Amino acid sequence: MADDSIQEDRLSYLVSVLLDFKGTRIREFCQSKLDSGADPFTVFGELQAGLEEIGKGYEDPRFRRYFNSDLIVSGRNMKRAIELLKPLLPPRKDGKGHVVIGTVAGDVHDIGKTIFAVTLESDGFIVTDIGVDVPCARFVEAVRKNAPDILAMSSLLTTTLPEMRNVIKGLSDAGFRNKVRIIVGGHAVTEGFAQSIGADAYGRDCVEGLRKCRMLMQERK
Amino acid sequence: MPDAHAGKEMRIFFLYSGPFGEQIINTVSLGGLGDQVSGAYELRPEHILVPGGDTEGSESLFENPERYIPTDFPVAQADLLIILGIHGRLSDLVPCIARRLGVRSVLYPIDDRDTIPEAKKTISDELTEFGIYIEFPEPFCSLQRSGDPCINEFLKFFGRPLLKVITDPGSGIIHHIEVIRDTPCGSASCIAGKLAGADSGDLDTLSRFCYDEQHNDEADNYCLAEMDPRYPLMQEAGDLLKDALFEGCGHPATKDTILSVLRQSGETGVEDLAMQVVGLPCSMTASGCITRRAFDLYLRELKEEHRIVITSSSTVMLI
Numbered sequence: 002m003a004d005d006s007i008q009e010d011r012l013s014y015l016v017s018v019l020l021d022f023k024g025t026r027i028r029e030f031c032q033s034k035l036d037s038g039a040d041p042f043t044v045f046g047e048l049q050a051g052l053e054e055i056g057k058g059y060e061d062p063r064f065r066r067y068f069n070s071d072l073i074v075s076g077r078n079m080k081r082a083i084e085l086l087k088p089l090l091p092p093r094k095d096g097k098g099h100v101v102i103g104t105v106a107g108d109v110h111d112i113g114k115t116i117f118a119v120t121l122e123s124d125g126f127i128v129t130d131i132g133v134d135v136p137c138a139r140f141v142e143a144v145r146k147n148a149p150d151i152l153a154m155s156s157l158l159t160t161t162l163p164e165m166r167n168v169i170k171g172l173s174d175a176g177f178r179n180k181v182r183i184i185v186g187g188h189a190v191t192e193g194f195a196q197s198i199g200a201d202a203y204g205r206d207c208v209e210g211l212r213k214c215r216m217l218m219q220e221r222k
Numbered sequence: 223m224p225d226a227h228a229g230k231e232m233r234i235f236f237l238y239s240g241p242f243g244e245q246i247i248n249t250v251s252l253g254g255l256g257d258q259v260s261g262a263y264e265l266r267p268e269h270i271l272v273p274g275g276d277t278e279g280s281e282s283l284f285e286n287p288e289r290y291i292p293t294d295f296p297v298a299q300a301d302l303l304i305i306l307g308i309h310g311r312l313s314d315l316v317p318c319i320a321r322r323l324g325v326r327s328v329l330y331p332i333d334d335r336d337t338i339p340e341a342k343k344t345i346s347d348e349l350t351e352f353g354i355y356i357e358f359p360e361p362f363c364s365l366q367r368s369g370d371p372c373i374n375e376f377l378k379f380f381g382r383p384l385l386k387v388i389t390d391p392g393s394g395i396i397h398h399i400e401v402i403r404d405t406p407c408g409s410a411s412c413i414a415g416k417l418a419g420a421d422s423g424d425l426d427t428l429s430r431f432c433y434d435e436q437h438n439d440e441a442d443n444y445c446l447a448e449m450d451p452r453y454p455l456m457q458e459a460g461d462l463l464k465d466a467l468f469e470g471c472g473h474p475a476t477k478d479t480i481l482s483v484l485r486q487s488g489e490t491g492v493e494d495l496a497m498q499v500v501g502l503p504c505s506m507t508a509s510g511c512i513t514r515r516a517f518d519l520y521l522r523e524l525k526e527e528h529r530i531v532i533t534s535s536s537t538v539m540l541i
């Protein structure tokens with residue numbers, strides 16, 4: 002019981018940090034975490050729990066506690082945290098492989114995708130981030146132009162999931178499917194869905210995603 | 223009834239929730255009305271509505287709202303109560319709170335479908351019974367005039383954006399923009415500040431800048447209205463801002479375009495007119511809006527201004 006209420010207090014504190022529209026509290030939060038010796042990924046992880054809480058409050062049909070404006074402001078603050086923490090990640094040791102990453106067409110969520118990109122970079126991958134709301138043709142073009150080892154796609158919306166299938170088909174039609182390994186992830190994606198569309202891997206979060214990317218590189222060798 | 227407050231400055235009280243409300247309170251306070259804010263109170267749903275608890279149903283709240291006013295609610299007086307983003311179910315508390323504060327008017331903007339008051343009509347009726355005026359602008363920045371003096375006082379500062387663009391007479395380069403009326407979220411003055419040095423004749427760039435910048439979350443102030451394509455309040459706010467800028471520059475805005483289409487084509491069906499105006503690219507002779515909502519708003523206004531008539535068979539004619 003006591004643990005529950007500590008957890009609740011913790012979450013409501015994280016939510017209040019994420020909902021400060023001026024961004025002062027997120028800066029203070031990140032700084033104090035770093036001062037106490039936490040590494041950037043731990044900070045991302047904590048903030049993600051706060052975002053989950055906002056997402057739950059947004060989605061709960063019986064008791065909706067958060068609204069569109071809360072999603073926008075929390076997203077903005079998460080981006081502020083990424084800007085602040087990115088330079089503090091361990092120095093890059095390039096050369097593990099090249100990943101092209103983007104969020105599929107119709108979806109503008111870029112936080113998870115960006116954190117995953119940063120995770121890969123700090124592990125030594127070279128990452129080409131082609132942004133959000135990326136149409137199929139642009140994914141295909143990026144694969145043609147960069148000849149990456151891996152293509153990573155993110156989708157947070159259930160409605161945009163079919164786009165992932167589309168991109169894989171687009172790559173096959175253009176003759177690139179056998180030249181690149183594909184990993185998918187994001188809030189809306191499941192392992193089963195990844196398999197059903199013929200992706201090579203799925204990552205529930207950045208840590209699993211990184212492990213899978215390392216595996217894909219091993220398989221490639 | 224003698225007005226005890228006549229001649230004094232209008233006092234404003236905010237009942238709000240979340241960053242949507244905070245941003246507006248911040249803008250209003252910094253934008254000229256700070257001295258007139260008599261108080262603000264954050265009404266979070268968690269404080270009152272407990273899932274599974276006895277207050278979950280709106281019934282008891284509806285029947286006995288006074289009981290649910292938080293005990294730490296401040297003792298304050300105000301003329302205008304502005305409600306910002308509170309949970310729709312908590313709107314039952316508004317009449318009680320309005321009377322406690324002694325307000326004459328209530329401004330209840332709707333910038334998100336999910337915050338629409340559950341009992342809009344009941345609230346209106348109840349307030350009207352007590353002689354309190356209420357208005358529900360949707361989105362907030364669409365409001366430019368009101369039937370109420372208090373709200374009109376507020377609209378001298380905030381509401382539908384109104385801009386005066388000062389350009390260099392030779393080059394047409396924007397020297398500066400005077401913000402006569404800012405959007406309540408502050409995005410209009412934020413954008414105006416960034417437009418100094420832009421070419422007032424480059425309509426495409428100006429309009430694109432408006433639409434992009436209006437919800438750019440990298441800016442100090444930005445639109446937080448709902449953006450769902452099925453209920454595009456944010457996009458409509460973008461239209462209103464683009465038109466304010468075009469009017470300020472002396473370029474044809476959407477309303478001018480509606481009138482000029484009617485001048486050329488004569489009586490036109492509403493749907494046909496919408497097809498010609500919504501999505502029309504900007505040029506020196508015409509410019510459209512991107513949302514049907516803005517088009518419908520302009521049409522209503524032109525009708526109220528007695529510049530057009532809309533017939534029973536849904537055709538539009540110039541007067």
Ligand code: B12
Pocket residue numbers: 049052053054055056057059060069072073074075076077079080107108109110111112113114116117153154155156157158159160184185186187188189203204205206207208209210211448449450
């Ligand atoms: C912030 C936010 C927004 C912000 C985004 C700002 C930005 N710059 O990104 C804004 C306001 C723009 C937004 C808009 C909308 N949103 Co939103 N949003 C959120 C919220 C609260 C947080 C998302 C987030 O950043 N999470 C944190 C990151 C770190 O998590 P993540 O993205 O899942 O990423 C992790 C993993 O999934 C993984 N990962 C991510 N990508 C990839 C890729 C690969 C390859 C791998 C291996 C791993 C991986 O790694 C990350 C770290 O572990 C979520 C709620 C939630 N619980 O997630 C809703 C949520 C995603 N949004 C939702 C909705 C409905 C919307 C809107 C449709 C709302 C509306 N009516 O307008 C719009 C859609 C706009 C559009 N066309 O895209 C729903 C989606 C429901 C669904 N299943 O379809 C959610 C789940 C909220 C909810 N519970 O209802 N949103």
